[in-house]
Amino acid sequence: MKHLGFIFLAALVAAVILSFYAYRVESGNIVESGGEELKETLSELEIALSESLYDIKQLIESSTQSVIFDNENDIRRWMQTILDKTGASDIYCILPDGEKVYVYELPFALPSIDERMEDWYQNVITKESGGLLVFGWKDVRGEYAVEIAFAVGDLVFRISEYPLERFSSLLKREGFRLTLAAMTDKVGRKGLALASNVYKTGTLLEFSQAISLRLEDVSFLDGEPVLVGELDPLWMEEKRTQIRTFWTNVGLGAILVILALWLLFFFRKYKLVLQSPLALSTRQQILASIIAVIVSLGALSALVFILGRSPINALREMFSWAFLTRTGIIETLTRSVPVTLIAAGLCVAFEAGMWNIGGEGQFIIGAIATTGFSVFLFREWPAPFVLILTFLIASLAGALWALGPAVMKVKLGVSEILSTLMLNYVALKLLDYLVYGPWKSAEVKNFPLTDPVPVTLGKIPILNVHWGVLSIPIVAVFVWFLMRASIFGFEWKATGLGFEAARQAGIPVDKSQVFSLLLSGAVAGLAGAVHMFGAQYVLQHGFSPGYGYTAIIVAFISNLNPLAVLLTGPLITGLFVGNARLELTMNFPVSVSYLVQGIILVSLILVRNVFLYNPRIVKRGVN
């Protein structure tokens, strides 16, 4: 067993090392194979350039200085500069419609960019323009661009502004062999690129990157331009640095973690011994939740720090936005309504040991039922009537959506985790089917939106949050009451603590599990109705960004206590609202909020288990 572990680990490490080696050989080859030929060409170029007429340095500098022209006058001015600097006698310039703007008109129409092959340039430059060709045009993005072309021997060089990636595909398409161009690379750095497609077509892009030189790296000896012909490459170095950074940042950390864990627990003589579980005191539970939030904030700060921003500013921005500004509070509360409601319902299911991952689906079904009944059936009825009736129906719909998984679990032992999750996807598809098909409103020009619900909850004055907020405490207290002060609560708790033991104690475990799942489904369905009447009004594709999943975290952080949900719901939502705020102020990726959710969850149960089992590390063999 030990050996097997060693073999796998060694094989994997060897594979990674091997792949490094493979990579080195591979990239070495690119330079090797293309290098000799290119070096020859470059030395030819050097000779040719020394005989050429123009001050290439000036040319390059002026062509890279101005990139985008607002209008044709700027182009004219720029042309004049080129003319002055190079002393060229003939410069041709035409603009889109073949309209003459400067010096000489070309004696022919300018072919489209794809037709301008190397032969064409060669022809025009040698026969028509006397060595230098300059023209401006409007590119596909509507920018005025300028291109300079000159020939050295039988090679054509074009200097024009392109993003590097676009350039190489154009080059390939146009059938050029070797081209010099002024480039803007991915990071917006200006530079020269020498690109060739005579070698391997597949490596074109890489090749042009490999030999792209920055402007300052072009040296000029005795006033004569010399292109630095050394291929080596800045590019290679850059890539190596990139890889090194990648490994130091991610790989190294991973390797360290993995080796430490493996050495400690797999190969060595140590192991983790868990003590008999102790009961968690309320203080410990609260402490665990707080530690989890702190750990996740720490992780977030670390990410902010990696991106080169100040973590303190980020945290301040997050919290002050989510909890101290009016708009932020509106955002936090509006979003916390569905999350907190669903979480309150989930407490029940989790307490009874039913892993309801389907809060999202039940929420969506609740919203669908709300629209279905209020828009199509109760349209003309008085408002309070519609509200109450729809709340009931939406709850029923949510419960029905949970009924299948509940029965399957109890009767057939089908994992409710997977069945509720699958039903989330089914609910999403059903929503799409309805809004793109039969329920599409006739008034919105065939956009996939339904008609709005006929009544709305209205906003609380001053606070500007809909009245549905009040449903949170009502539902939470109701659920709390059921859990703590009713026979159901006792049954749920007993079932959740130990299925077999509860059964033996004569508790109707099946019934209580089914009921718990139905109740959590009903609450999620109700959340859907409140959300529709309070804020969403119309059904549309993807209107829930995963409220049902966030609710799972809220329920756990609250230690399945519906009253605690009242506090943690808005707090956790606020955390994510603040997190999203960083996207605007610090350009921070929005996906991080999922990572933070994951970290909260893991650290929470980890801390709880540490409290629960009081683990210690001992030598193996000492039991």
Next chain:
Amino acid sequence: MRKAGLLAVVLLAVALGFGLKVGFVYVGPVGDAGWSYAHDQGRQYLEKVLPGVETAYFESVPEGVEATVKLRQLAASGFELIYATSYGYMDSVLEVAKEFPNTIFMHCSGFKRAENVGTYFGRIYQADFLVGIVAGAMTKSNLIGYVAPHPIPEVVRGINAFTLGARLVNPNAKVKVVWVNAWFDPATEKEAALSLIEAGCDVIAHGQDSPAANQAAQEKGVWSIGYNTDMSKFAPESHLTAAIWNWGPLYVEITKSVMDGTWKSEDLWPGFEKGVVDIAPIHPAVPKSVVKLVETYKYLFQKGEYKVFKGPLYDNEGNLRVKEGEVMTDHEIWDMYWFVQGVEGSLPSSGE
């Protein structure tokens, strides 16, 4: 009175050396090579051309309440002009616009306006028509595959224009439509494209945000047509051309009008004449005569002298929809929800 106040604010900002703060809300990630990417290119262009303008954006914002809170956040954070770039933001925009009467909202592809809410869109169907010509000319099997995202008028319009273009040069061409029901799901899109290729299509077009369909075509050695942006770097050998968005100039125009106070709530629906839509460079394998034809129609679009949707138009069940000599009004084009003759595919029935 309100207008004047706004103007004063803007002038003050300019006088103090601050530019206009412009916010964008995107429905997808900015790197999707598709719809949101094209808008973000427009945003970057705006920043480059109008140096005083400060921009920021939210990406991957779901439609619905999420969009409402993001729009409100932008407005509350002092953004004076906000572009909402998905039709599903429609009601959210109106709701927030009511709360912030001094902020100007521009909603892309919608039709509901208010005093401080304008709408804009581009006639991408003109570009669809042009790439349709290329597709129609290049197909040998007379079967063109179209990987379509969601059945909404914007997409239907595009497919129709595309089909009309293809049948202009190749009256036998048929366009086979497969719905993937997602704007952005590369693996699914690729599978859908492959199924079309197996069904005999030798040109694959799509209306998706990712170039997966182009990649599938490249793999199978058939032609493909991109959408939203020039997708040639993903499939250099197969990419014939693409119908592309070019929002930059329009954003500059709108933003300038807000800065100098001439902005008013209206519906902007420009096409080639403003350069909002275009086609990507055409593959060299396309015959010169076809390229010339495309350029001719492009020129006509630029001059506003050609209408795509004019009679006689039959739907794909053979009913006459537009009579000879009639031209569809913008209104009719806007909520077009039927396929023209030559499209093989069906639309989910609407609630009418």
Next chain:
Amino acid sequence: METVDALLQATIRAGTPLLYAALGELVTEKSGVLNLGVEGFMLMGAVSGFIVTNITGSAFMGICVAAFVGFTMGTLYAFLTVEFALNQVVTGLAFVLGGTGLSGFLGKGYIGKTISQVPVWTVPVLGKIPVIRAFFTQDWLVYFSYLLFLLVWLVVKKTRIGMELSAVGENPRSADSAGISVYRYRFLASALGGALMALGGAHISLAYAPMWVENMTAGRGWIALVIVIFAFWDPLRALFGAYLFGGVSALQYRVQTLNIGVSPYILGMLPYLVTIGVMIFFSSERARRLLGAPSSLGKPYLREGEK
């Protein structure tokens, strides 16, 4: 014949990520550890494979790193659930969330980038025979999945290691008293399973649709979980299961081109409904016991005196 071949080829192509993930989950579950985080593992595999391939230009290295990342995550998962006896359902969910978030974060700068995809290679002789050729005109990662499948099948079914692994998943207490190290087996199984799942993700981003997009696995990790149940923890049946689901998703669009007049949204529900149907059909408690589900699945093992 052409169409059958093409459909079969598409089936295998679409089934391969599922196969990798299902094999990984199978190995993990055999040892009695339930890993719900498959989706997160796949996403991390997809993003790390893509990033490395984009930087280095070597898909081989991308695959290695993806496997390594999966291995690391699996180790971490084992550390938390095996050593610290954390609730496996919650930890699994946390890994889904964490994997989704971290992959989005790391991959942010790589959306819209291109790579040279893992090439398709036609096996000389076998690639010419009708029907069979569908299996042998695939990319390298598919061939690698055949190899890994064989390896897993051999080890699980035919070796002492496989037997001991099952014993650990079945009854850790008696396995422990028989001198088999429960912790080591679970540790190793989780880590290797993680590597396999990550390879499934890497197949999507490096070969299937060679690009990186947030959330690009689109729920395949969950389907892999179902396949394991469907397969009753048997590698051969997992192979069939993976290709069956691959076939369903490949067929979906081919059916649509026939114009059968069912809303595509309703058709889109099919995989999920089929999954539920399969679960109802096969995974009753009785069937589980009959067919050898690891009895201690999802239950952390605590030695006597510790609990």
